[in-house]
Amino acid sequence: xxxxxPMLEFQGPADRTRRWTGLAQGLPNLKxxxxxxxxxxxxxxHVYPQSDSLLPLNQRPRPENLPQGIRYLSVSEALAEKIPxxxxxxxxxxxxxxxxxxxxxxxxxxxxxxxxxxxxxxxPHPDIALLPSIKQPNQTADALLVLVQAGAHINLxxxxxxxxxxxxxxxxxxEDSANVSLHRDLSGSDAAFVMSHLEVLLANAAQxxxxxxxxxxxxxxxxxxxxxxxxQSVASMASLQFAKPGDQxxxxxxxxxxxxxxxxHQNIRQLALNSGMSSFTGKIHVALDAQKTQAxxxxxxxxxxxxxxxxxxxVLEIYADDVKCTHGATTGSLDEQxxxxxxxxxxxxxxxxxxxxxxxxxxxxxxxxxxxxxALRSEIAKSLQ
Amino acid sequence: MLEIKNLHASxxxxxxxxxxxxxINAGEVHAIMGPNGSGKSTLASIIAGNEAYEITQGDIxxxxxxxxxxxxxxxxxxxxxxxxxYPVEIPGVSMMNFMKxxxxxxxxxxxxxxMEAAAFLKLVREKQALVELDxxxxxxxxxxxxxxxxxxxxxxxxxxxxxxxxxVLDETDSGLDIDALRxxxxxxxxxxxxxxxFLVITHYQRLLDYIVPDVVHVLANGKIIKTGNKxxxxxLEAKGYDWILETTQA
Numbered sequence: 001x002x003x004x005x006p007m008l009e010f011q012g013p014a015d016r017t018r019r020w021t022g023l024a025q026g027l028p029n030l031k032x033x034x035x036x037x038x039x040x041x042x043x044x045x046h047v048y049p050q051s052d053s054l055l056p057l058n059q060r061p062r063p064e065n066l067p068q069g070i071r072y073l074s075v076s077e078a079l080a081e082k083i084p085x086x087x088x089x090x091x092x093x094x095x096x097x098x099x100x101x102x103x104x105x106x107x108x109x110x111x112x113x114x115x116x117x118x119x120x121x122x123x124p125h126p127d128i129a130l131l132p133s134i135k136q137p138n139q140t141a142d143a144l145l146v147l148v149q150a151g152a153h154i155n156l157x158x159x160x161x162x163x164x165x166x167x168x169x170x171x172x173x174x175e176d177s178a179n180v181s182l183h184r185d186l187s188g189s190d191a192a193f194v195m196s197h198l199e200v201l202l203a204n205a206a207q208x209x210x211x212x213x214x215x216x217x218x219x220x221x222x223x224x225x226x227x228x229x230x231x232q233s234v235a236s237m238a239s240l241q242f243a244k245p246g247d248q249x250x251x252x253x254x255x256x257x258x259x260x261x262x263x264x265h266q267n268i269r270q271l272a273l274n275s276g277m278s279s280f281t282g283k284i285h286v287a288l289d290a291q292k293t294q295a296x297x298x299x300x301x302x303x304x305x306x307x308x309x310x311x312x313x314x315v316l317e318i319y320a321d322d323v324k325c326t327h328g329a330t331t332g333s334l335d336e337q338x339x340x341x342x343x344x345x346x347x348x349x350x351x352x353x354x355x356x357x358x359x360x361x362x363x364x365x366x367x368x369x370x371x372x373x374x375a376l377r378s379e380i381a382k383s384l385q
Numbered sequence: 386m387l388e389i390k391n392l393h394a395s396x397x398x399x400x401x402x403x404x405x406x407x408x409i410n411a412g413e414v415h416a417i418m419g420p421n422g423s424g425k426s427t428l429a430s431i432i433a434g435n436e437a438y439e440i441t442q443g444d445i446x447x448x449x450x451x452x453x454x455x456x457x458x459x460x461x462x463x464x465x466x467x468x469x470x471y472p473v474e475i476p477g478v479s480m481m482n483f484m485k486x487x488x489x490x491x492x493x494x495x496x497x498x499x500m501e502a503a504a505f506l507k508l509v510r511e512k513q514a515l516v517e518l519d520x521x522x523x524x525x526x527x528x529x530x531x532x533x534x535x536x537x538x539x540x541x542x543x544x545x546x547x548x549x550x551x552x553v554l555d556e557t558d559s560g561l562d563i564d565a566l567r568x569x570x571x572x573x574x575x576x577x578x579x580x581x582x583f584l585v586i587t588h589y590q591r592l593l594d595y596i597v598p599d600v601v602h603v604l605a606n607g608k609i610i611k612t613g614n615k616x617x618x619x620x621l622e623a624k625g626y627d628w629i630l631e632t633t634q635a
Contacts, residue, residue, distance in 0.1 A: 335473070336437075340435055340436075340457060341472070341473040341475070342483070343461070344433045344460075345458075345487040345543065345547065346458050346462050346491035346494065346547070347486055348456070348458045349456070351490060355482075355483070355486065358477070359475060362477045
């Protein structure tokens with residue numbers, strides 16, 4: 001009898017069981033935490049048409065001449081070639097604990113999912129803009145596995161034009177001392193529901209930085225889960241969420257400290273216009289032996305118009321006893337005294353408001369790639385007019 | 386230059402100013418003194434255009450035009466400046482960006498082109514020297530992390546940058562040590578000329594040793610109850626506010 005391939009094993013009973021368990025337990029609903037999730041009935045009733053223009057990776061042109069040994073390939077090819085990091089990634093995805101919503105993405109992680117392989121290099125790799133949609137036929141989600149080898153250093157940019165799919169899953173595995181920054185603009189989709197899950201695994205002294213911008217669409221939910229598995233690993237996240245009228249933006253973050261001497265940062269800025277809603281759930285999980293953990297979370301929200309809503313939910317689950325963990329959340333409107341101060345110096349009210357809003361988000365905006373920063377500044381300015 | 390006519394104002398229905406009359410000509414320095422709660426800061430805020438107060442009666446004319454027809458930024462562009470008693474901290478807005486925006490907005494309202502970067506930097510250096518403001522503060526956020534004295538110096542620095550026609554100094558001396566007081570007063574005196582005017586609000590005579598006023602007013606219970614020359618401030622210092630309140634009631 002032929003031995004099952006690792007891929008079949010990956011798609012085997014454990015995976016199915018986990019998926020069905022998640023569904024049987026019931027996805028989170030409005031009654032449980034109404035501010036955290038989009039109405040699930042409408043979501044499940046929605047039919048996602050397959051686009052003719054989207055082909056499996058193996059049948060479509062691939063980017064050529066990628067620099068410094070960077071490769072795009074499929075999961076099945078990666079397994080066949082025994083690409084370093086692929087089995088670790090699949091094993092992690094099989095055993096990791098996801099929140100209920102992630103079960104919607106798991107079917108997309110199969111043999112045809114895309115792998116972006118970043119080899120080790122003495123010098124930083126050039127910046128890479130991720131491909132537009134990588135959705136497979138008969139799947140409701142895109143899936144991308146980024147495998148970053150020891151010591152590699154790279155900036156990944158996901159421009160808004162790449163946001164053509166409703167659901168997307170990204171895994172980033174960082175080997176020792178790898179350094180990855182992911183900059184993503186999640187404002188480009190016109191789908192009714194936009195959902196994503198980013199799963200990150202950090203080995204010793206690896207560094208991962210995420211800068212993300214959420215805006216638009218009737219409902220968006222973006223989850224980030226980082227596992228700090230090696231000492232001296234650092235995960236940082238900056239999330240800028242701008243809820244325009246009618247928008248529902250939800251971000252869910254879980255920094256899982258599994259190793260001692262690791263560090264995580266969450267820096268969130270939320271803006272809400274009339275009837276816009278933005279929420280943030282930020283969890284810090286510190287395992288029993290993850291001593292000397294440093295974990296910081298700060299979420300600040302500004303409601304710009306009456307009817308706008310913002311929410312913060314810090315969750316700290318700490319089992320180690322020698323850690324530094326902080327969290328802070330603030331919500332307010334534009335400071336009237338500051339507005340008057342600026343006006344008294346000759347600055348008209350609309351310009352004064354812009355100055356204060358720019359100042360509020362600047363700290364978060366600085367985390368973005370310079371190219372994206374400029375685009376976001378102009379997009380936000382346009383939205384505030 | 387400035388004429389306040391029978392000004393009545395209230396906040397949350399509570400009357401604060403109850404008929405203030407005041408006239409300031411170009412080239413003059415007027416001081417307003419008075420006990421706590423007499424309405425001095427309210428008057429300053431209203432001149433600058435703070436919308437928190439309701440004007441129930443009266444008018445303020447600036448160079449012949451009612452200030453009530455102008456928004457706060459338009460008043461600033463017309464030449465009115467308020468040095469705040471409690472300068473507001475604005476995290477994230479750098480002093481340089483703030484000053485550059487303010488100057489160019491005022492220039493735009495007066496039909497002028499934005500100031501060239503080199504000219505702006507030269508002006509900044511010149512005015513910083515005038516009030517002995519640490520150049521490093523220019524790279525920080527507006528008033529954030531400034532000491533009390535630095536905040537007040539920063540107000541005078543902004544005044545020097547914007548070169549107003551009428552400057553209202555709301556208790557600029559509060560929280561200043563003697564050296565800082567001298568430096569701030571030195572800055573104000575350097576800006577005095579026959580074409581501008583100052584309204585200096587203070588509790589204490591000490592500031593008026595450095596900025597010598599032409600006229601001193603005493604504001605109490607929402608009204609100017611006595612006007613005199615600089616000697617009035619000395620008399621108040623010696624006898625206290627109770628003296629003048631009793632004298633005027635009698």
